């Protein structure tokens with residue numbers, strides 16, 4: 001990864017912007033390479049660092065990345081322009097759940113609001129290639145999912161409960177092939193679809 005990108009990542013973390021951990025980013029990039037993904041949808045741009053890391057893997061890779069927050073969107077557009085990735089990365093300032101998606105993607109990186117992961121999957125399922133996969137970050141939520149005593153904040157407790165149910169759902173759903181890397185990053189899953197018409201039949205998620 002080039003030095004400018006590394007610098008942006010460090011700066012983002014200093015400013016409290018939640019960018020993916022380095023080992024999680026490596027797994028994401030390894031997955032892009034291993035699956036030969038060329039069209040990527042990213043949910044949650046922040047300031048563009050993960051999108052640029054993926055784009056830097058090959059000039060053939062194109063990425064649509066959605067960011068709901070106005071300041072972050074503008075910062076991402078500026079960063080992407082500065083590092084010369086405009087021709088590969090299309091940043092959209094929109095809530096992904098309100099977006100009319102018209103393409104199909106080889107890989108979907110889910111890194112938006114953790115309480116909406118299930119909704120993101122429902123919303124994007126028709127836009128992933130049959131051979132494509134999801135990469136999903138923050139399934140441990142800083143260790144709190146497995147050790148709820150780490151927080152007493154009511155909304156965090158509810159959030160981690162929802163992440164735990166989603167994690168259980170993707171790892172037990174017979175229509176999905178999920179590999180969970182719980183020691184990498186903040187807990188990352190790679191999910192392939194077996195039969196997408198039947199994925200949401202499993203009601204265990206209990207929404």
Ligand SMILES: C[S@@+](CC[C@H](N)C(=O)[O-])C[C@H]1O[C@@H](n2cnc3c(N)ncnc32)[C@H](O)[C@@H]1O
Nearest residue numbers: 019020044046050066067068069095096112113
């Ligand atoms: C963890 S950060 C993304 C980090 C980025 N992928 C990286 O590693 O450099 C999550 C981002 O998702 C954005 N977000 C949350 N909900 C969203 C939604 N429904 N649609 C688009 N963006 C969303 C947040 O504003 C936030 O900037």
